[in-house]
Amino acid sequence: xxxxxxxxxxxxxxxxxxxxxxxxxxxxxxxxxxxxxxxxxxxxxxxxxxxxxxxxxxxxxxxxxxxxxxxxxxxxxxxxxxxxxxxxxxxxxxxxxxxxxxxxxxxxxxxxxxxxxxxxxxxxxxxxxxxxxxxxxxxxxxxxxxxxxxxxxxxxxxxxxxxxxxxxxxxxxxxxxxxxxxxxxxxxxxxxxxxxxxxxxxxxxxxxxxxxxxxxxxxxxxxxxxxxxxxxxxxxxxxxxxxxxxxxxxxxxxxxxxxxxxxxxxxxxxxxxxxxxxxxxxxxxxxxxxxxxxxxxxxxxxxxxxxxxxxxxxxxxxxxxxxxxxxxxxxxxxxxxxxxxxxxxxxxxxxxxxxx
Amino acid sequence: xxxxxxxxxxxxxxxxxxxxxxxxxxxxxxxxxxxxxxxxxxxxxxxxxxxxxxxxxxxxxxxxxxxxxxxxxxxxxxxxxxxxxxxxxxxxxxxxxxxxxxxxxxxxxxxxxxxxxxxxxxxxxxxxxxxxxxxxxxxxxxxxxxxxxxxxxxxxxxxxxxxxxxxxxxxxxxxxxxxxxxxxxxxxxxxxxxxxxx
Numbered sequence: 001x002x003x004x005x006x007x008x009x010x011x012x013x014x015x016x017x018x019x020x021x022x023x024x025x026x027x028x029x030x031x032x033x034x035x036x037x038x039x040x041x042x043x044x045x046x047x048x049x050x051x052x053x054x055x056x057x058x059x060x061x062x063x064x065x066x067x068x069x070x071x072x073x074x075x076x077x078x079x080x081x082x083x084x085x086x087x088x089x090x091x092x093x094x095x096x097x098x099x100x101x102x103x104x105x106x107x108x109x110x111x112x113x114x115x116x117x118x119x120x121x122x123x124x125x126x127x128x129x130x131x132x133x134x135x136x137x138x139x140x141x142x143x144x145x146x147x148x149x150x151x152x153x154x155x156x157x158x159x160x161x162x163x164x165x166x167x168x169x170x171x172x173x174x175x176x177x178x179x180x181x182x183x184x185x186x187x188x189x190x191x192x193x194x195x196x197x198x199x200x201x202x203x204x205x206x207x208x209x210x211x212x213x214x215x216x217x218x219x220x221x222x223x224x225x226x227x228x229x230x231x232x233x234x235x236x237x238x239x240x241x242x243x244x245x246x247x248x249x250x251x252x253x254x255x256x257x258x259x260x261x262x263x264x265x266x267x268x269x270x271x272x273x274x275x276x277x278x279x280x281x282x283x284x285x286x287x288x289x290x291x292x293x294x295x296x297x298x299x300x301x302x303x304x305x306x307x308x309x310x311x312x313x314x315x316x317x318x319x320x321x322x323x324x325x326x327x328x329x330x331x332x333x334x335x336x337x338x339x340x341x342x343x344x345x346x347x348x349x350x351x352x353x354x355x356x
Numbered sequence: 357x358x359x360x361x362x363x364x365x366x367x368x369x370x371x372x373x374x375x376x377x378x379x380x381x382x383x384x385x386x387x388x389x390x391x392x393x394x395x396x397x398x399x400x401x402x403x404x405x406x407x408x409x410x411x412x413x414x415x416x417x418x419x420x421x422x423x424x425x426x427x428x429x430x431x432x433x434x435x436x437x438x439x440x441x442x443x444x445x446x447x448x449x450x451x452x453x454x455x456x457x458x459x460x461x462x463x464x465x466x467x468x469x470x471x472x473x474x475x476x477x478x479x480x481x482x483x484x485x486x487x488x489x490x491x492x493x494x495x496x497x498x499x500x501x502x503x504x505x506x507x508x509x510x511x512x513x514x515x516x517x518x519x520x521x522x523x524x525x526x527x528x529x530x531x532x533x534x535x536x537x538x539x540x541x542x543x544x545x546x547x548x549x550x551x552x553x554x
Contacts, residue, residue, distance in 0.1 A: 079500070180497055186529040187368065194368035195525050238497045238536060242518055245540030321541075 003109070005064040005125060011072075016232035018291055022061055026287045027052050027264045028295070028343050031303040035313075037199045040205045044222035044268050046057055048344075052266060053222070056101040058283065059109065064125050064154050066175075066234065073174040074150070074237050079182040080237070081146050083158070083170035090158050090170060091145030092135055093272035094279050098148045101253040116170065123151055145170055154266075154283030155182075157256055159189075166212060168192050169277075175234040175284045177227045177263065178318065197312040212278060217271045224343075225265040225282075228319040228326075232261055232286045251322055255292030256329045260322070262302070289326075293333050296350040301339050304329035363553070365524045370466070372486040380455040383407040385427075386443065386468050388436065390488030391460025392418035398457075399425045410443060411417050412436050412464060436464055443468060447475045459485045463493035463504060465552055466531030479528055490552055495532035502532055508549040510538045519546045 008015045018026070047053025051202075052060070073080055082089060099121055103112035111122040117134040126149065132139035140147045140328055149156045149172035158170035165188040173181040184192040189209050190200075200207060215221055229236055230248045266283040293299045306314075307327055314320040335354045340346055362371070368408040377398045383406050384394050392411060399407075419432040433439030450456075455471055458465040465484045473479055491505040501515025509522040513535070520535035527534070528543055539545050 146489035170433065180534070182500070183495065183497060183525070183527050183530065183534055187527065191368040194366035195523070200367065238534075240498075242498050242540045247541065249541055 003059065003063075004061060006066045009061070010065070010069045010232055010234040013233050014233070016062070016065070017288065018287055019061055021050075023287060023291045023294060024345060024347070025050060025052055025060075026292070027224055027266055027285055028262075028298050028301075028345070029226040029264050030290070030301050030305050031343050032341060033301050033339060034308050036310075037202060037306045038206050039204055040212065040223045041208070041211055041221050042223070044220040044270075051283070052283075056268075056270075057098060057105070057107040057154075057221070057281070058266070059102070059106055059125075059153065063153055067126060067151060069234055070150060071170075072175045073237075074172075077239060080174050080239075081149070081172040082144060082181060082185050083145055087145070087158055087160065087170035087275075087277070088137065088143065090160070090272055090275035090277035090279070091143055093275050093277065094147040094156065094158060095144040096134070097270060097272065097279070098152050102152075126151055146172060154280075154281045157280040157282065158272075159278040159280055161213065161278060164213065165189055166209065166278060174237075175285075176237055176282070177225075177229075177237050177265065178238055180238045182239075195316075197316050198310070200274060212269055215269050215271050215278060217273055220268055220270040222266060222268045223280065225267055227263045227265075227317045228322070229261045229263040229286065230259055230322070233286070234284060234286075236263075248318070248322065251325050253325065253328060257293070258288055260289045260326060260329075261286045261298045262289070262292060289329060293353065295345045295347060296353045297339050297346055297351045299330075299333040300335070300337060300350075303327065303334040306330060358422070360486065361392070361434045362486070362490075364409075367512055368526045368549065369524045370462070370484075370528075372465070372484045372546035375457050375459060375483050375485045377403050377482075378455050380453050381406060382451060382454045383457065384410070384446065384450070384454060385457040385459070386410045386412075386464070387458070388412035388464040388488075389414040389418070391458075391464065391485070392416070392422055392487075394458070394459035394485040394487050396421060396425070401426070408444070408550065410439060410444065412460070414461075436467060440467070440471070444471055447472055447477075450475060450477065456482045457485075458482060460487055461489050461505075462486065463491070465530070466493060466494060466526075466528070467469055470531040472528060473528065492522065493532045494522060494535040495527070496535050502530075503535070506535075506552050507552055509552055510546060510549060511535070523553065 010016050015190050052058045099112045102110040109124050113120040120131050122129050155173045155175050159166040160169040168184050168187050171181045193205050264285045268281050270279045314323055375394045387395055404425045404427045407427045409422055409427045411432045413434055423430050448537050458468050469479055469482055474486050491507040494503045494506045496513040499516035503514040513520055518537050519539050521538040523534045525534045
């Protein structure tokens with residue numbers, strides 16, 4: 001399918017929008033009518049045709065505009081992209097993984113031609129055509145991690161593995177759910193997750209770490225995570241919270257359907273070959289409540305999940321104050337009918353919503 | 357000298373122990389203010405003969421007591437900022453098996469630990485003991501400026517003047533806790549200041 005790239009913004013006038021296709025392939029994160037933390041890992045080996053799981057690095061209609069937004073964030077705050085000195089090799093590993101994956105998965109958009117260490121990379125959507133020497137930083141305009149992550153949707157954490165732990169030692173983080181790379185860089189798995197409530201007590205991180213330490217080359221894994229964002233703002237960083245926090249108070253019964261977005265992260269995990277580092281892409285997908293309500297199953301389910309979510313989680317995810325207005329809106333669509341298991345929309349299998 | 361029992365907190369928050377003399381041919385002890393007491397508690401003539409003490413006065417008068425221990429080397433500095441280049445130089449000379457002891461405020465211990473990590477000493481190999489002030493070294497997540505010796509929550513950033521609340525999330529690399537704007541969603545609504553741990 002030929003991809004049309006939206007010309008849109010994730011700030012100021014917020015012209016971001018999802019096409020009907022983008023809504024249908026949105027990674028709705030709830031596989032049943034309630035939610036609690038779990039080690040919800042599965043293998044990342046493709047998925048249904050045209051789903052966000054199909055390719056190793058999903059490229060969608062927001063690609064060009066997201067990369068423009070990333071460039072703006074990095075121009076304002078270069079600390080959003082950092083790599084500790086021992087992580088350069090992992091940066092090359094990541095560059096190779098992405099270039100090989102994208103050129104194989106999207107041959108009409110990306111080309112990679114390799115002659116020994118002389119590489120030629122063509123990125124048609126962004127108009128990039130570069131020749132460089134693999135493993136020679138002086139032949140690229142940025143370090144290898146920054147170069148390739150300026151051309152790939154999603155945040156990227158590059159994790160060093162040592163002492164039976166994972167260490168947040170490099171990353172490009174511009175679309176984050178309110179955490180700071182600059183603060184967390186150098187921390188281990190338990191330390192950077194320290195502020196998360198309930199999950200430590202449930203043993204989630206101990207089990208997740210065991211799983212991640214054993215991820216092998218060629219056998220990537222994935223999971224979904226989610227939060228809520230008012231306005232389609234990619235850069236919900238703590239650095240800029242004093243600027244965007246006020247937007248959380250702008251919801252009204254009239255505008256909530258358009259303004260309130262479910263923010264879903266497709267988190268994937270790839271072992272890198274030379275460095276033995278683990279790369280942890282966190283790809284952000286946004287969908288307005290009113291667009292989610294076009295899928296009857298999601299409309300019924302979202303209300304039940306948000307209504308029954310433990311208070312600690314609603315607080316940690318930053319929408320405890322907005323939960324009542326969200327429930328006023330969502331409850332209109334919930335007719336109490338049962339929903340089918342799993343995350344897929346199943347448009348044809350579920351009756352329409354009452355207010356639809 | 358009273359010792360403060362920190363409440364249990366999240367996993368990034370440092371925990372401190374009680375110094376104990378370990379076997380070794382080289383001992384580097386760095387303390388500020390009431391931290392002097394932790395060194396006095398483990399000092400023996402044998403240990404002191406192999407010890408280098410760096411003491412930051414921070415307005416206290418414990419230097420004479422430490423000097424009287426007759427350590428192999430002794431330095432007293434008025435502040436951490438005045439002493440940091442000396443500490444860096446001494447750490448460069450650290451040889452395999454050096455025992456590093458830190459005592460005093462969280463800010464002092466954290467900053468020396470960060471310097472020690474830069475020269476390759478794992479943080480798990482460093483002994484620490486908290487004494488004295490419970491004030492914290494805070495990084496403003498917005499402007500990145502450090503405010504030293506923060507004793508209240510909320511507080512005002514000494515660089516950008518935002519009203520910030522004190523988190524327990526801690527970075528060893530920065531030797532600082534994280535501070536975040538408290539009135540972003542309701543500008544001007546700043547709760548009354550309370551002392552930390554009150």
